[in-house]
Amino acid sequence: MSIRVQFRRRRPGLAQILVSLMIAGLGLIGAKALGQVDEDLRIMYTEYTLAATDLAHISADVIRFRNTIIRSLEAPTQKDFERITASLPNQRARIQHAVDRYASASLRVSRSGRSEPEDIKAVQESLDAYFAAASQTILLMNQLWIAKSPEEAAALRNKAELQAADNSGPKLIQVSLALDRLLETVAEVAKDMRDEGTRTIRQTSAALMVGSLLIAFLNLFATRRATPPAAESGTPLSEPMPSPTPRPDENGPQPFALPLESPDSLIRRD
Numbered sequence: 001m002s003i004r005v006q007f008r009r010r011r012p013g014l015a016q017i018l019v020s021l022m023i024a025g026l027g028l029i030g031a032k033a034l035g036q037v038d039e040d041l042r043i044m045y046t047e048y049t050l051a052a053t054d055l056a057h058i059s060a061d062v063i064r065f066r067n068t069i070i071r072s073l074e075a076p077t078q079k080d081f082e083r084i085t086a087s088l089p090n091q092r093a094r095i096q097h098a099v100d101r102y103a104s105a106s107l108r109v110s111r112s113g114r115s116e117p118e119d120i121k122a123v124q125e126s127l128d129a130y131f132a133a134a135s136q137t138i139l140l141m142n143q144l145w146i147a148k149s150p151e152e153a154a155a156l157r158n159k160a161e162l163q164a165a166d167n168s169g170p171k172l173i174q175v176s177l178a179l180d181r182l183l184e185t186v187a188e189v190a191k192d193m194r195d196e197g198t199r200t201i202r203q204t205s206a207a208l209m210v211g212s213l214l215i216a217f218l219n220l221f222a223t224r225r226a227t228p229p230a231a232e233s234g235t236p237l238s239e240p241m242p243s244p245t246p247r248p249d250e251n252g253p254q255p256f257a258l259p260l261e262s263p264d265s266l267i268r269r270d
Contacts, residue, residue, distance in 0.1 A: 026211040033204035036197075052186055054098045058123075059179050061098075062130075065091045066172055069134055073161055078145040085138060092131060099124055110188040119182040126174040133168040 068088055075081035103124070107116035140160035147153035 022211055022215055026208055026215075029207055029211075030204060033200050036200055052183060054102055055179060055183055055186070058095055058098050059176065061091055061095045062127075062172065062175055062179075065095065065134070066168075069137055069164055069168065072138070072141055073157070073164060075141075081141060081145065085141075088134075088138070095127065099127065108189045108192075110185060111192050112188060114185040114188055116182070116185055116189060119178065119185045123175070123178040123182055126171065126178045130168060130171040130175050133163065133171050137163045137168060 065088065068084060068091065072081055072084045075084055099120070103120045107120065109115045109117075137160050140156055140163060144153050144156040144160065147156055
């Protein structure tokens with residue numbers, strides 16, 4: 001029997017094709033759902049767990065920058081002032097790098113309407129304003145060391161202290177408030193992603209359960225072929241044909257057979 005004939009005899013029916021399509025569809029649904037959950041988990045770790053840590057570091061670095069400015073105001077000599085303020089450029093660059101790295105991530109908007117792009121922009125603007133005020137304080141302190149008289153130096157120091165307290169202080173508070181708001185937005189967006197992942201898992205589980213039950217039903221009933229009654233009772237489907245009786249002229253001369261006589265003729269003969 002050729003392969004082509006065997007294929008024709010074993011060609012699947014409509015129910016078998018339907019079951020196969022359902023199995024393939026359930027596999028695609030499960031793979032898509034798992035891929036989405038995997039992506040959400042990766043984003044939550046790389047862009048939210050680490051991002052929250054970076055934001056906490058930014059807040060600590062800003063406070064450290066502020067303390068360095070305060071210490072520089074109390075420096076007794078120019079050498080001490082330069083030693084204290086030597087770390088300010090590196091601290092500012094680290095803060096700016098952390099903010100820019102977070103801003104380059106895939107920012108989102110929460111269901112409540114809180115926007116990460118808007119909040120990170122507010123953080124950047126408040127940081128720029130604070131760094132500008134801090135630079136003005138450092139500039140006044142640099143002028144202090146080249147003052148021509150002690151009275152001018154004292155006036156410059158007093159002006160620098162007022163600049164740090166009255167101008168830089170409120171701007172630092174604005175930075176802290178902007179960071180707090182951004183952290184709250186990050187928490188809301190992460191919560192929304194968690195809820196979406198939970199809902200996706202529940203929907204996929206329900207679809208797989210219903211699909212599995214339907215496939216089991218089709219496998220038990222719809223794909224079951226009816227067995228011929230003859231095959232169930234054990235009776236052969238066709239009787240064997242009797243072998244034909246050979247004719248006299250087919251197999252040569254037949255042996256001579258005596259004619260049969262009735263019992264009455266035998267008695268009369270006796």
